[in-house]
Amino acid sequence: MEKASVTVYIPTPFRRLAGNQVYVQVQGRTVHEVLENLAQHFPGLGNMIFDHEKRIPAHINVYLNNQEIHTLQGPDTPVREGDEVAVIPAIAGGQVLTPEQVLRYSRHIIMPQVGPIGQRKLLTAKVLVVGAGGLGSPASLYLALAGVGTIGIVDFDVVDLSNLQRQILHQNDDVGRPKTESARETLLAYNPDVNVIIHEGPLTSENAMDIIPHYDVVVNGADNFTTRYLVNDACYLAGKPLVDASILMFDAQMTVFMPGKGCYRCLFPSPPPPGAVPSCAEAGVLGALTGVIGSLQAVETIKLILGIGEPLVGRLLLYDALTGEFRTVKLRRDPKCPLCGDEPTIAELVDYEGFCGAPFPGREG
C-alpha cells in the first residue's frame, strides 16, 4: 500500500502544539500511521493524541473525511491521497458538539460535506460583514443561523424607515436605533449560540487594518464606493478572501476575491467622481434582490469556511432580475492592476474619506 499525503485538521485547543497551523500535511497509509507521523513532527501534540501505550485515548475523536473512524475500520482505516483527518478532543459535555448543537445544526451535519467537523469549523470561524443593510442583513442572518461562531458587524448608521423595504435585520420598532445594535439583537434572537461583535462607526483607512485581520472571511455589503474600495484594498493587503457584491435597481454583481487572484480594481481601477454613478437612494433597488444576493454571499462564505465545492473565485456572477437570467464571466488578475498587479502603485490604505464627495461614507448612499 502506497503512502498517501493527507491533510490533518488541527482544532483550536491543539493548534499551539502544532505551530499554530490549522492544517498540517502528513504522510501515511492508515489513520494510525498518519497520527504517528504527526506526533513525530509535533511531540507535544503527540502526548495529547496518544496515551503511553500509543493508543488513541477515548476522549479523542478522530474523523476521516468527516466520518468518525470507529464507523469505518478504526485506527487501521486506510487513507487515500487528499483525504482529510481531524483530531477533535472532547470538550465540555464530552462531545465535539453539544446535544443542542447537534439538534440545531442537524440538517447541516447530516450532509457528508459538512458533518460534525464541518460544523465545528463553522462554529470556530470568524466572518466580518461590512454594512448591516440590504446585503449584510440576509448574509449575516444566514451565517448566524449556520452557526458561524463569530460574526463582526461594521456600520455607523441608524435604522431609517426607508431601510425596512429590504433590510431584514431591522424591524419597525428599530427605526432610529443604531444598525449595529439592532443587528446584534436580531442575530442573537435567532441564534444565541453565536458571538456577535459590533464595530460601531464607519470603516476607515485608520481602523480597517485593526479590524479586518482578526477575521477569516469578509463579506462586503458596502453601499458606497469609498467603503467598497477601502474593503477591497484592506482585504488584499491583509490577505483575506472577500465575498463581494453590489446591486442597483434590478441588477446585481457578485464574486469572491481571493488575494492574488484578482480584485475589484482589476475590474474598475479607481472610484468614479462624486455623483457619476447613481446610488441606491437615487436609483432605487428591488428589496427581494438584496435577499437573493446577500444569501448567495452567505453560501459562498460557508463554502470557503468548509473548503467545499468551487468557490466563485475568478468568476463574476451577473444577475438580471428583470430577465431572470444569471450569467457568469471569467475574471483574472490584471497584471496592470494598481493594487494586485505586477507593479502595484497602492501599497497601503490611502485616506479615502471624502473620496466620493461624501463626508462620511454611506451618508449619501
Next chain:
Amino acid sequence: MKVIVNGQERELEGPMPISQFVATLPVPQRHVAVARNGDVVPRYLWDEVLIQEGDVLEVVRMVGGGAF
C-alpha cells in the same frame, strides 16, 4: 455585423477594438468592464482585442450599492 450585448442582439459597423466599442456607450469608459465571449478583457488590452461578428459581449457597469 451582429453581436450580442448583455443578452440582446446589436448591430455594429464591423470589427472594432473594444476601446472603440466602449466609446459608443452612454457611460464613461472607466465605469465599465467588458467581457468578450465569457472572459473579462483587461483594460490594457482594449485597443488590441477586436470584436468580431457573432461575439457575445457583457458590459458590466460599476455599481456601488449594497443598499445600506
